Amino acid sequence: MTSIFPARKAPDNLPRPVHWASNAVCRTDHIHPDTWFPIPTDLAGVAYAKSLCRRCPVQMRCRTDALNRGEDFGIWGGLDESELQAVRRQRRNAALKQAAQEKQAAEAQDALAPAG
């Protein structure tokens, strides 16, 4: 039985969008990936990884992505594990505060509405 697919395919040389991390320091400078995962008590290692992130052209994008993914380990966007946790905690508290304010405003609106 013959296949409906051609035996040979055209080369896949279509242009692809460039990934935002293509120019990242951790991808381009041939530094061992473990550099970004020092044990938290290795202060020199943490400082070195942060110094590399500081000169990375995609630092803020990396930080935002790491926070959105909920990265728990390593240095991302120049923040260490405790700093990432602190930012997530701030975001969570801000979201809870906003939800409480919205609920309070809705309850106040209901109280003003005429009964009936």
Ligand code: SF4
């Ligand atoms: S900021 Fe992010 S992408 Fe840039 S070197 Fe640091 S970990 Fe890598």
